[in-house]
Amino acid sequence: MRRFIFYSVLFFSISIFASDLVQEENDGTPIYDKIVGDSYHKLQFKMSIYEALPKKGEGIRLGIYQAEAAYGKGATEKNMFRLEKAVRKAKKYDVQLLSFPELYLPGYTLSPGEAKAVAEFKDGSSINKGKKIAKKYNMGLLLPYAEKVKAEDGALKYYDSIAVISEKGELLESYRKTHLYGQQERDNWSFGDNTYKVHKFFDFPVGVLNCYECEFPELSRILALKGAKLIVGPTAADNYYTLPNGKRSDVPYPDISKLLIPAYAYANNLFFAYSNRSGYEKRGKDEWHYRGNSIVSGPHGNIITAANNEQDTMLIVDCIPGYYGMTHPAPKYNYLKDRRPDMYKELVAPKVDFIKGGYTYPKAIKER
Numbered sequence: 001m002r003r004f005i006f007y008s009v010l011f012f013s014i015s016i017f018a019s020d021l022v023q024e025e026n027d028g029t030p031i032y033d034k035i036v037g038d039s040y041h042k043l044q045f046k047m048s049i050y051e052a053l054p055k056k057g058e059g060i061r062l063g064i065y066q067a068e069a070a071y072g073k074g075a076t077e078k079n080m081f082r083l084e085k086a087v088r089k090a091k092k093y094d095v096q097l098l099s100f101p102e103l104y105l106p107g108y109t110l111s112p113g114e115a116k117a118v119a120e121f122k123d124g125s126s127i128n129k130g131k132k133i134a135k136k137y138n139m140g141l142l143l144p145y146a147e148k149v150k151a152e153d154g155a156l157k158y159y160d161s162i163a164v165i166s167e168k169g170e171l172l173e174s175y176r177k178t179h180l181y182g183q184q185e186r187d188n189w190s191f192g193d194n195t196y197k198v199h200k201f202f203d204f205p206v207g208v209l210n211c212y213e214c215e216f217p218e219l220s221r222i223l224a225l226k227g228a229k230l231i232v233g234p235t236a237a238d239n240y241y242t243l244p245n246g247k248r249s250d251v252p253y254p255d256i257s258k259l260l261i262p263a264y265a266y267a268n269n270l271f272f273a274y275s276n277r278s279g280y281e282k283r284g285k286d287e288w289h290y291r292g293n294s295i296v297s298g299p300h301g302n303i304i305t306a307a308n309n310e311q312d313t314m315l316i317v318d319c320i321p322g323y324y325g326m327t328h329p330a331p332k333y334n335y336l337k338d339r340r341p342d343m344y345k346e347l348v349a350p351k352v353d354f355i356k357g358g359y360t361y362p363k364a365i366k367e368r
Contacts, residue, residue, distance in 0.1 A: 068279025
């Protein structure tokens with residue numbers, strides 16, 4: 001059942017439909033009444049912004065683009081076209097950093113062969129175009145894509161990556177997903193081994209995680225300890241999906257947007273944004289139905305604004321830490337200051353006992 005729930009947001013909340021980002025129907029979209037079906041693909045804006053932009057270094061105006069993107073043949077070109085249209089829309093509201101969902105350019109539901117075919121080098125045409133768009137509109141971009149890398153031995157490796165592009169059009173990092181989820185991702189991609197960097201957009205510190213990584217408390221804590229005041233996680237979280245044996249998963253993927261994202265925002269006293277897809281994507285007979293649960297949570301674990309599940313949506317939020325006090329009444333004490341790292345050696349122990357007989361972590365992730 002479709003729900004139209006408009007959340008209360010700080011200062012004002014506004015919903016606008018933009019007709020020029022309507023996507024054509026595809027085989028993966030269910031048959032609705034035409035008016036209902038079309039309305040899902042009209043871009044809706046949900047905002048929590050102040051009268052003036054955040055001061056440089058003190059905050060940032062964040063945009064999250066949630067949509068049913070193109071997939072299959074020609075998807076990259078179609079989604080790059082949509083990207084610039086979305087950037088133009090976001091610019092009308094002075095968005096300073098705009099995030100797109102995981103593997104936005106080629107689509108998420110790739111076979112190993114398709115992943116290789118659509119992958120690009122980080123200095124390829126799509127990322128170079130993204131850099132030009134970022135510079136033209138003076139807007140940082142988180143642009144997820146399939147990356148190929150030539151190793152020292154000349155072999156090609158493939159990664160589920162995010163191009164982190166500054167408002168000046170500079171590629172700050174091609175962030176390669178370090179924690180892969182499920183067999184499909186491990187069939188398609190190598191494990192990234194990059195460190196968790198904090199990047200400055202308009203002098204504001206932002207950390208980036210990729211989908212499944214948002215669920216690991218260690219990673220958001222690392223970014224917080226490095227000074228991040230906002231974490232953005234592009235994702236492709238669905239409901240049910242098809243297992244390698246052809247059967248549907250027994251349980252739906254958990255909706256972490258209202259479980260973990262607010263909790264990790266609170267635990268680290270920062271803003272946390274979950275940047276997901278909506279709608280459907282299809283590969284052969286298999287179909288993925290995305291949750292459309294994009295959300296921005298504040299440092300007190302509060303939900304600032306969230307997307308409607310089926311709706312193409314742009315969330316726009318002013319993230320200003322100074323407008324939030326500490327999470328506890330004692331001003332000199334908080335989770336980050338009160339840590340005792342010398343007590344945490346067991347967190348990195350190679351052998352643990354959470355299952356009968358114990359479990360030993362591999363020394364290195366075996367590459368494909």
